[in-house]
Amino acid sequence: MAIGTTIKKARKKAGLTIRQAAETIGISEPSFSRMENGYNEFSVQRLLRLAELYDVSPSALLENSIVAAPSKVDLNRMRQVVETVQAVVNRMKARTSPEKMGLAVSEVYRIEIEHIIQDPKAEFDPKRHQSLIEAMFRK
Known part of the structure; x- marks a missing residue:
């Protein structure tokens, strides 16, 4: 599974729309969509922000194994x-x-x-x- 697909899965599991996630990390909806679809790369900083937003570990996103961080x-x-x-x-x-x-x-x-x-x-x-x-x- 590509990391973009994992990010999309984590976003949906967190109950967020593309718009909400994009606004939270400070990029446009189209950019966010391209990132989820594997057309745009993203920085480590963005990966960390997404992990925090989705309440998962950054390694879970990289390993394609979304495991919620303990609350x-x-x-x-x-x-x-x-x-x-x-x-x-x-x-x-x-x-x-x-x-x-x-x-x-x-x-x-x-x-x-x-x-x-x-x-x-x-x-x-x-x-x-x-x-x-x-x-x-x-x-």
């Missing part, structure tokens, strides 16, 4: 999961390995993501995961 909500939720797992482990006075901690955090985060998909406005509730975490660290 502040995602990062905050991950922090809450890590803090919750650590608090339960501390309360239990459990001795654990980094691998087991990583497994617990990733499993709780996976469950939390599924919960968010079902209810996007749901707040994080550590009680929802307490019994699972305790089961993972029982001797």
